[in-house]
Amino acid sequence: MRKVAIAGVGMTKFGRSDKSGVELFAGAAMEAITSSNIKTREVQALFLGNVLGDFEEGQLNIAPLCANELGLPVDVPATRVEGACASAGVAIREAFIWVASGYYDIVLAGGVERATAMDTPLATRTFAMSSESRYEVFTGVTFPGVFGMVARLYADKYGLSLQTLKEQMAMVAVKNHKHGAKNPLAQFQKEISLETVLKSPMVADPLQLFDCCPFTDGAAAIVVASADIIGKLTDKPVYILGVGQGSNGSLGRQKDITRIKAREAAAGQAYKMAGLRPSDIDLVELHDCFTIAEIVASEGMGFFEFGTGGKAVEKGETAIGGRLPINPSGGLKAKGHPIGATGAAQAYEIVKQLRGECGERQVDGARIGMSDTLGGDLATVVDIIYGV
Amino acid sequence: MDYPLTHRQFYEGLKAGELLGLKCQSCGTYTVPPKITCAECGHTELEIARLNGMGKIRTFTVIRVAPEGFNAPYIVALAELDEGPWLMGNVEGLDVDDNVDGLIGRKVRVDHKVIPPLNYSAGEGVAVTFQLV
Numbered sequence: 068m069r070k071v072a073i074a075g076v077g078m079t080k081f082g083r084s085d086k087s088g089v090e091l092f093a094g095a096a097m098e099a100i101t102s103s104n105i106k107t108r109e110v111q112a113l114f115l116g117n118v119l120g121d122f123e124e125g126q127l128n129i130a131p132l133c134a135n136e137l138g139l140p141v142d143v144p145a146t147r148v149e150g151a152c153a154s155a156g157v158a159i160r161e162a163f164i165w166v167a168s169g170y171y172d173i174v175l176a177g178g179v180e181r182a183t184a185m186d187t188p189l190a191t192r193t194f195a196m197s198s199e200s201r202y203e204v205f206t207g208v209t210f211p212g213v214f215g216m217v218a219r220l221y222a223d224k225y226g227l228s229l230q231t232l233k234e235q236m237a238m239v240a241v242k243n244h245k246h247g248a249k250n251p252l253a254q255f256q257k258e259i260s261l262e263t264v265l266k267s268p269m270v271a272d273p274l275q276l277f278d279c280c281p282f283t284d285g286a287a288a289i290v291v292a293s294a295d296i297i298g299k300l301t302d303k304p305v306y307i308l309g310v311g312q313g314s315n316g317s318l319g320r321q322k323d324i325t326r327i328k329a330r331e332a333a334a335g336q337a338y339k340m341a342g343l344r345p346s347d348i349d350l351v352e353l354h355d356c357f358t359i360a361e362i363v364a365s366e367g368m369g370f371f372e373f374g375t376g377g378k379a380v381e382k383g384e385t386a387i388g389g390r391l392p393i394n395p396s397g398g399l400k401a402k403g404h405p406i407g408a409t410g411a412a413q414a415y416e417i418v419k420q421l422r423g424e425c426g427e428r429q430v431d432g433a434r435i436g437m438s439d440t441l442g443g444d445l446a447t448v449v450d451i452i453y454g455v
Numbered sequence: 456m457d458y459p460l461t462h463r464q465f466y467e468g469l470k471a472g473e474l475l476g477l478k479c480q481s482c483g484t485y486t487v488p489p490k491i492t493c494a495e496c497g498h499t500e501l502e503i504a505r506l507n508g509m510g511k512i513r514t515f516t517v518i519r520v521a522p523e524g525f526n527a528p529y530i531v532a533l534a535e536l537d538e539g540p541w542l543m544g545n546v547e548g549l550d551v552d553d554n555v556d557g558l559i560g561r562k563v564r565v566d567h568k569v570i571p572p573l574n575y576s577a578g579e580g581v582a583v584t585f586q587l588v
């Protein structure tokens with residue numbers, strides 16, 4: 068297997084956009100390509116995360132349209148990748164494997180979503196299409212509902228009062244908004260108070276509106292290249308040290324949903340490939356689609372003992388300046404969550420952080436970062452470790 | 456290979472008042488709802504079994520913002536059946552605006568409700584329901 072690096076990265080402003088999905092992606096991709104010091108015709112393959120283009124814009128098979136928009140040659144395979152909210156994580160792992168194998172030298176990966184083109188009932192329904200359609204969708208379960216059940220089980224399993232857990236969850240939202248306020252590409256660049264979270268409307272008990280990430284339009288892209296040629300593309304390469312991806316079945320089959328087995332598998336693979344441990348990681352971009360999701364992810368990736376992730380937030384360990392900054396970008400919560408693009412936006416943040424280009428939200432001295440993207444009902448998780 | 460028990464047959468069972476599943480001839484685990492291999496060991500020698508339909512609530516949520524085609528509020532829960540599997544269903548017969556905090560651990564009996572075809576649902580569906588006992 069060859070060593071693989073990231074040359075350039077690109078990302079749109081996240082939020083509400085009147086650009087089409089193709090335009091959003093092409094904007095982010097062109098930034099990644101230009102900053103990699105290559106021409107579009109040098110890209111040999113495209114892996115593109117996109118989840119709901121058909122419902123958002125009536126657009127299926129968006130990948131070759133994006134390739135053509137960018138001016139990639141017709142002999143470049145362009146493939147849409149769908150792993151629900153983990154789609155772009157899956158796309159980056161695919162790009163890594165094709166380059167590591169020696170089949171390609173330069174691959175473009177990323178993702179795009181235009182979730183705000185749907186109204187809330189349709190968006191809620193289509194997001195819930197990642198649940199098991201035969202046995203679980205007919206209950207009317209929603210994506211916030213899944214994590215509402217994670218939160219209730221978590222409190223019960225670890226003997227926490229729901230009130231204590233809810234306060235810890237609210238602290239995740241406050242922290243990520245504080246980080247997002249320093250990110251010019253974030254959807255929400257505004258700090259919030261604990262009270263704002265705890266007084267917001269109930270969405271799926273015990274999750275309130277400010278426990279939930281927003282619906283978002285946006286795109287992000289990265290150029291993945293063989294380390295053999297990376298010197299020609301950039302003088303600030305960031306290496307992909309380890310990747311992992313796990314899969315699981317419906318929520319009922321998973322039983323104890325406070326332990327996300329697909330994540331434990333994905334993180335385990337990534338650590339093994341990189342030859343690293345959780346204590347080696349300097350910063351993390353992880354899947355905080357809901358506040359409780361950040362707490363269980365920080366445990367599942369091995370940073371905190373099970374049942375103590377909320378305590379770590381309370382002590383400030385996961386804020387910028389803390390022992391292990393989590394979601395310095397603002398995370399899905401404040402930066403926004405264009406579901407097909409999120410994994411690539413995490414890669415964007417980690418590359419910028421490891422290059423020391425994050426200004427006010429810079430994690431000082433960061434050399435190793437880790438991303439974690441989760442899709443569906445805890446069914447697809449991709450974890451990636453990056454280093455300089 | 457023939458399916459030991461399809462989702463349609465599982466639905467028909469629920470409608471007839473029976474909770475059907477599969478019992479593994481190799482490891483003895485019950486797989487509910489059914490699938491083509493044992494949920495525990497992956498074996499394919501599975502025998503159709505009738506479960507007692509009893510379990511207890513392990514976790515739940517009250518949905519306040521519903522998807523298109525559903526009317527909030529309602530309760531979605533995961534219950535652990537006496538035979539081991541966990542099932543997702545709606546808790547019925549409870550006012551969601553009452554205090555629901557004590558729901559975890561409550562004993563329930565599995566029932567069902569028929570859901571008329573939704574957009575993109577490949578026809579009629581059946582949701583598991585949990586009646587508090």
Ligand SMILES: [Zn+2]
Binds near residue numbers: 479484493494495498
């Ligand atoms: Zn078995």
